[in-house]
Amino acid sequence: MNVTAKLRETIRELFSADKVDVFLAWEEGSLPMSSTPLFITDGAQADRAIFDPRCGNNLSVYFTKDSRQFRGKRVGIAVKGCDARSLVLNIQENQVLRDMVVIVGVPCNGVIDGKKIRRRTGGKQVTEVMENGDSVTLKGPEFSITLDRSEVLSSSCLRCVHPDATEYDVFLGEARAEVGNENRRKALDEVEALSSAQRWERTRKEYEKCIRCYACRNVCPSCYCSECFVDQNDPQWIGGTCDVTDTVIFHLIRNLHVAGRCVECGACARACPMDIDLLLLNLKTAEEIKKRFGDTAGIRIDGRPVMAEFREDEKQEFIMG
Amino acid sequence: MSEWQPRILAILCNWCSYAGADLAGVSRIQYPPNIRVVRVPCSGRVDPLFILKSLQAGFDGVLVSGCHPGDCHYISGNYVARRRFAILKPLLEFVGIEPDRVQFSWISAGEGERFATVVTKVVEDVRKLGPSKRIVKKA
Numbered sequence: 279m280n281v282t283a284k285l286r287e288t289i290r291e292l293f294s295a296d297k298v299d300v301f302l303a304w305e306e307g308s309l310p311m312s313s314t315p316l317f318i319t320d321g322a323q324a325d326r327a328i329f330d331p332r333c334g335n336n337l338s339v340y341f342t343k344d345s346r347q348f349r350g351k352r353v354g355i356a357v358k359g360c361d362a363r364s365l366v367l368n369i370q371e372n373q374v375l376r377d378m379v380v381i382v383g384v385p386c387n388g389v390i391d392g393k394k395i396r397r398r399t400g401g402k403q404v405t406e407v408m409e410n411g412d413s414v415t416l417k418g419p420e421f422s423i424t425l426d427r428s429e430v431l432s433s434s435c436l437r438c439v440h441p442d443a444t445e446y447d448v449f450l451g452e453a454r455a456e457v458g459n460e461n462r463r464k465a466l467d468e469v470e471a472l473s474s475a476q477r478w479e480r481t482r483k484e485y486e487k488c489i490r491c492y493a494c495r496n497v498c499p500s501c502y503c504s505e506c507f508v509d510q511n512d513p514q515w516i517g518g519t520c521d522v523t524d525t526v527i528f529h530l531i532r533n534l535h536v537a538g539r540c541v542e543c544g545a546c547a548r549a550c551p552m553d554i555d556l557l558l559l560n561l562k563t564a565e566e567i568k569k570r571f572g573d574t575a576g577i578r579i580d581g582r583p584v585m586a587e588f589r590e591d592e593k594q595e596f597i598m599g
Numbered sequence: 600m601s602e603w604q605p606r607i608l609a610i611l612c613n614w615c616s617y618a619g620a621d622l623a624g625v626s627r628i629q630y631p632p633n634i635r636v637v638r639v640p641c642s643g644r645v646d647p648l649f650i651l652k653s654l655q656a657g658f659d660g661v662l663v664s665g666c667h668p669g670d671c672h673y674i675s676g677n678y679v680a681r682r683r684f685a686i687l688k689p690l691l692e693f694v695g696i697e698p699d700r701v702q703f704s705w706i707s708a709g710e711g712e713r714f715a716t717v718v719t720k721v722v723e724d725v726r727k728l729g730p731s732k733r734i735v736k737k738a
Contacts, residue, residue, distance in 0.1 A: 523655045533690065597705060
């Protein structure tokens with residue numbers, strides 16, 4: 279039985295046992311290669327749910343962006359490894375009650391980044407996708423190309439260390455534990471080999487692309503301040519234009535706001551219309567936090583997020599002697 | 600044209616470092632006049648945004664100073680700040696902002712001499728780097 283069939287079965291069971299009022303999953307999107315979030319309120323709709331590499335949306339975002347809609351309701355949710363960590367973080371931060379959610383883990387081998395595909399096909403419409411082990415064949419009306427899976431996967435997936443949920447009630451298969459991933463170090467080494475001036479040149483080039491649409495912020499399940507610092511106008515922290523200093527500051531501060539809270543689901547990078555490598559900064563911060571404080575976002579369900587805690591005897595070599 | 604002088608913003612906590620600066624003043628200890636002081640209630644009040652905004656506004660360097668660990672007036676403000684600065688500094692370095700432009704120190708109310716030493720060191724470091732150009736917003 280494939281994952282989609284198992285997911286549908288699980289949803290039906292949850293509704294017939296009256297364990298949930300609503301279930302969040304994915305369904306077929308209106309275009310090929312796309313999926314869209316699905317809210318199921320009745321077990322009879324279970325057959326609309328799907329799970330495959332198109333299902334990139336991190337559904338935990340619905341708990342923090344508009345939490346009122348779930349007030350008093352028991353919510354079932356299908357989660358990949360990263361989505362589960364988002365949810366764990368939300369539970370840790372008291373945004374979601376553990377007793378009110380039924381977490382259904384799905385085994386994930388990475389999701390597709392539509393932008394990468396569009397780049398490879400030159401924007402031509404893809405009508406059919408066939409996965410064959412490590413290669414993916416894309417077909418359209420007048421073309422067919424075969425790519426390596428790594429060429430179309432979201433960059434967050436290429437750097438993933440927690441493919442499967444660490445916290446769940448039901449898991450559709452065998453949940454894998456943490457895996458090693460050398461791509462993380464590689465991505466950082468590439469930048470760290472540069473001189474300071476070259477790094478700034480790189481940063482400037484990358485963030486000059488930003489049009490300040492805030493899609494990255496809006497899609498982020500960890501970004502849920504009722505008023506974001508970029509929207510404040512007294513004082514106005516960030517200028518309203520796309521001046522590169524403003525965009526760099528926006529991205530650095532957003533990165534610090536989600537420091538120790540970012541689960542690297544890659545939703546921001548997939549949402550970015552300008553194809554900025556947003557995850558690189560998050561990766562840097564996550565690795566720094568892991569190295570210094572030994573913590574990874576969305577793993578611990580108890581206690582407080584890492585940046586809200588401290589130990590008295592921490593290393594402080596960066597403080598002037 | 601006169602020689603370029605670095606301009607450095609010093610964000611000092613009310614209870615220790617600001618008093619330390621005051622002591623340096625009343626003790627007539629000499630230190631370079633390149634700093635402008637902003638007094639904050641606690642180093643825990645210092646948002647990394649303040650630091651980046653100062654650099655964007657054209658300051659050549661930023662010094663943040665608070666009470667020594669264990670001496671915070673609010674018990675734990677400087678511990679939380681320390682964690683924040685611990686990740687801010689490598690992040691700035693990563694994106695290509697010279698690390699010496701943003702510095703942190705602990706200065707108590709009794710360390711006027713130390714305040715002068717720290718300021719001298721920061722001014723020297725920033726002078727070596729030259730005028731800040733990277734994250735400065737052009738008018």
